[in-house]
Amino acid sequence: MSIATGSAAGHVPGTAPAPQAAGSATGPATGRRYVRRFTRTERSLHWVHAAAFFVLLGSGLVLYLPPLSSAVGRRPFVKDVHWWTAVAWAVAMILVAVLGNRRAVVRAAREVDTFDADDRRFLRGNLRAPQGRFNAGQKINVILTAAFAFLFALSGALLWLGERDHAFRLAGTVFLHDALMYVSLVVLVGHLYLAVIYPRTRHALRGITLGMVREDWAREHHAKWVAELDAEPDVEAASERDR
Numbered sequence: 001m002s003i004a005t006g007s008a009a010g011h012v013p014g015t016a017p018a019p020q021a022a023g024s025a026t027g028p029a030t031g032r033r034y035v036r037r038f039t040r041t042e043r044s045l046h047w048v049h050a051a052a053f054f055v056l057l058g059s060g061l062v063l064y065l066p067p068l069s070s071a072v073g074r075r076p077f078v079k080d081v082h083w084w085t086a087v088a089w090a091v092a093m094i095l096v097a098v099l100g101n102r103r104a105v106v107r108a109a110r111e112v113d114t115f116d117a118d119d120r121r122f123l124r125g126n127l128r129a130p131q132g133r134f135n136a137g138q139k140i141n142v143i144l145t146a147a148f149a150f151l152f153a154l155s156g157a158l159l160w161l162g163e164r165d166h167a168f169r170l171a172g173t174v175f176l177h178d179a180l181m182y183v184s185l186v187v188l189v190g191h192l193y194l195a196v197i198y199p200r201t202r203h204a205l206r207g208i209t210l211g212m213v214r215e216d217w218a219r220e221h222h223a224k225w226v227a228e229l230d231a232e233p234d235v236e237a238a239s240e241r242d243r
């Protein structure tokens with residue numbers, strides 16, 4: 001199995017041949033119906049991050065918007081919720097990545113970090129350019145999410161320290177923290193639209209919750225990834241473990 005371009009997912013034997021989706025790459029008739037898209041570690045990272053994001057967004061908005069602030073009251077408590085959720089988020093993300101399937105995390109990072117000619121065509125608007133496990137838009141979403149998480153944590157830590165020591169009060173920290181909130185909200189709305197509403201992509205929800213997606217769907221949206229799975233039958237045993 002090729003780690004640089006392969007995926008953390010694999011074959012699952014099915015009982016009926018997978019229908020070939022229109023426009024998909026042609027592959028051998030494998031007889032499987034589902035392929036593993038995300039390992040348990042990847043899914044846990046996603047949902048820990050998403051849960052923390054929503055608590056931080058909710059508590060942050062209460063601190064930020066005066067009408068919400070006065071409706072809710074209890075500002076010190078909301079501030080504590082905001083701060084300790086951020087701490088718990090950082091600890092949980094590190095624990096899941098370190099104690100979970102580290103190889104899957106490294107492999108996913110490598111996939112996200114690689115933009116080939118098809119990815120560039122996809123970004124120029126050719127949505128039919130064959131894609132790997134993550135399409136080029138998803139790779140950008142991961143990169144933005146990671147960059148925003150780092151900048152949120154940095155500016156949040158400076159705000160917390162600045163309340164205790166004036167030396168940490170840097171101009172622009174509040175602006176950065178607030179601007180990140182607005183931009184990540186816009187990115188998140190697009191992400192949720194594709195994940196939950198848009199009919200052609202919302203089957204992805206099955207992958208990020210249960211781990212598996214229909215093979216014909218995967219072939220249509222991520223042809224190069226499924227072609228790699230076709231070429232690498234040894235991935236099957238490893239993927240069965242779903243770590």
Ligand code: HEM
Nearest residue numbers: 046049050053138139141142145188195196204205207208
């Ligand atoms: C209820 C809320 C959410 C739902 C239903 C959801 C759904 C999904 C789905 C279905 C995927 C897998 C897409 C695929 O198969 O490739 C995914 C991936 C991902 N999600 Fe979420 N998500 C949610 C919240 C969030 C939040 C809050 C963030 C970050 C702030 C986030 C960041 C990501 C990233 C970076 C990926 C990988 C790249 C991508 O697929 O775009 N998600 N999510």
